[in-house]
Amino acid sequence: MTDVVREVVRRGLCSGCGVCAGLCPAKALAMSIREDGDLAPRVDTPRCLEKCHLCLDACPFSGGVHNPRERNIELFRDQPGATYDENIGWHRRSIVGFRQDRSLREASASGGLATWCLEMLLEKGIVAHAAVVRLADHHENGFFEFRGASSVAELRQAAGSVYHPVEISAIVRQILAGGDGEPWAVVGVPCLCAAIRNSRRLRQRVPYVFGLACGMYQNRFYTEMLLATSGVDGSHVSAVQYRRKSDSGLASNFGFRGVDARGPGVEVPYRGLPYYLGRNGFFRLNACNFCMDVFAETADACFMDAWLPAYWREPKGTSLVVIRNSVIGEMFQEGSREERLWIGEISPEMAVASQRGHVRRKRELVYMRRRIGAPEHAADARPTMAERIDWLLQRRAQIRSKQAWAKVGRKYGPRAFWLAVADVVLMQCLARSVTWTLALPKRVARKCRKMLCHGT
Ligand SMILES: Cc1cc2nc3c(=O)[nH]c(=O)nc-3n(C[C@H](O)[C@H](O)[C@H](O)COP(=O)(O)OP(=O)(O)OC[C@H]3O[C@@H](n4cnc5c(N)ncnc54)[C@H](O)[C@@H]3O)c2cc1C
Incomplete structure (x- = not known):
């Protein structure tokens, strides 16, 4: 038996996406929060089927490091008009933009293009359901969970970013059980996208995968800490907003706010505690130290913030999208023609510049974290002394x-x-x-x- 618990979880490489647990034909894996606050599968019943390997085949970390480039080549190199960038992989083009409807843009994390895209797929009947993230009814496995959305209203309720691990095992089981073969779209962080695309069975039933660019992920304790700091009772929380936008100031001028039975708590500005915790490695998932995927390379489109000087002074946020699938590209053109969206083209260099810090940490400094020498072509991968010290201290903070x-x-x-x-x-x-x-x-x-x- 070679299950994912032995090969991935015990080596500290699990990001808790839950795809393995959903795929397991013997239902031998169950997702749960561990003592250290990380979400991971555990062997629920010792029924693991010998030589099945479905969990390990799907897990992006089963090889020790998540490098999605091979899968990116396989999926997107032969798409018409595909172009290559060392940091983004194969893709077609990149755009910046936002929804013209202010209230919908307000509810979204950035410019609202991810929710808009999912809405289009549903409205056009290209997919029947989309897996999106909502506050969970019960919080034992985390404050948030994946839900299937089959209407525009359900999609809009799920808009916004959730900086909290969310596992997808129940939805994966639902997708596989759906005898009618209704197509799904799934949105998730890069490792989850890769796990879906690594599974042949899921690939057929989930024709659209949308990624969210990811710097690093924190575990459940991060949210507990923010809730406690804002004076909200974590055991009776009825809403958690990680990005409440402001009417003025910079695009990063948003705040964290929780709500419990007594009402909303104090807003915690993002540039304060949340930024400090993220920047310094507090509550970080160990798997993130072994991930090279900034731009969700296995996804049909990857959504992120346009962290570029031209868009900083836009407090309602601007999305940047790396597009790999022509259907998505055409949908954006249509949205722009119908004046439902404002969009502009942007070069791959600018897309990389918008995530420069993450590219440095995830792609160039991964060799330092793996304690192996960088390959010859990665000349920039040599860490400075400051970066070495920073990494050691972040690792300490993480644990x-x-x-x-x-x-x-x-x-x-x-x-x-x-x-x-x-x-x-x-x-x-x-x-x-x-x-x-x-x-x-x-x-x-x-x-x-x-x-x-x-x-x-
Ligand atoms: C953990 C995490 C880290 C991120 N790091 C970066 C970063 O470093 N740099 C950057 O530019 N952008 C980052 N993003 C992406 C950014 O926060 C926005 O999600 C992105 O810009 C899309 O904005 P939007 O307005 O187009 O999406 P929206 O219209 O708000 O739609 C977002 C969709 O994503 C779903 N969703 C939200 N959170 C999760 C989640 N945790 N797992 C799966 N689905 C989810 C929502 O349900 C919704 O359907 C990160 C997102 C997450 C979740």
Whole structure:
């Protein structure tokens, strides 16, 4: 028996997508939250079928690192008009844009193009259902769950980003059980998209897979911590919004807010605690350290924020979409012609620039995290000393934050948590100050050069 628990979960490589549990023909795997807050399959009944391997074949991390390039080549290289970029893989084109309807754009994470695309697929009858994410009725396995949406109204209720692992096993079982063969669309983070596309059975029944560009993913404790910080009772939560947009300021001027029986909690600005936790590795899934997939390379389209200077001053958000499937490309053209969308073309270089930090961390520094030498063609993959120290401290924060929240944070709240990880926070502050100071002369020189160039 070679099941995914032994090969992936025990090696700390599971991202908790749940595709394996949904595929298991013996229903031997069940998804659950572990003590450290990560979502993962466990062997529910020892019925694993010898030599079945369906779970391992689907898992993007079964080879130790998730590098989707081979699957990307297989799926998209031969599409008419396909073009190649080292960081994006094979794709057709990239666009930026948003929905013209302000209220729908407001409810979405960025410009609302992901929900709009799913709506089009349903309206045109191209798919019968879409798997999207909603607040769960019961929270044992997490605050959120995948649900099948079969109407535009259901899709719109699921708009927005959920920075919380969501597993799809129940929907996978539903898809496979659907004898009528109704086609589905699925939206998810890159590893989930890859797991769907790695499974031959799912590939037939899920003709459309939409990816969300992903920097890194945090586990359930991240949401618990934010809820506690905003003064919301995590056991009676009735709404969680990770990106409540503002009417003014920059595109990143959004906040986290939970609601419980007493009403909404205090809004936590994204640039404060959520950004700090994400940037410094707190509650991060270990699997994310071994993922090279920024642009959901196995997806028909990948949606992300247009984190580019031209769109920063747009508080309602702007989507950037890497398109790999011609049907999706034509849908966008139609939406633009009918003035339901504003869209503009953008180069692959700009798409990469919008996710520069993630490309550096996920694609170029993965060799450092795997402790292997970078291949010759990856000349940029050599980490600086600052990057090496940063990685070691992030790794420490990742492990310690999960232990501290499980032991003291859950019981005594955020203050006790911060006390328990004070040494990690101090080390990170110290390291950042030192590297900032050491880099100062270079930065000043660069500024002077720029000023001189402008002066001439
Ligand atoms: C964990 C995570 C990390 C991300 N990291 C980045 C990043 O680093 N850089 C970047 O530019 N963009 C990132 N994104 C994508 C970004 O947050 C938006 O989702 C994207 O810009 C699409 O916006 P939209 O307005 O077009 O989508 P919307 O119209 O809001 O639709 C989003 C769709 O995605 C579904 N969805 C939301 N969360 C999840 C989830 N966790 N799993 C599966 N489906 C989900 C929703 O149900 C909805 O159907 C991330 C998203 C997630 C979930």
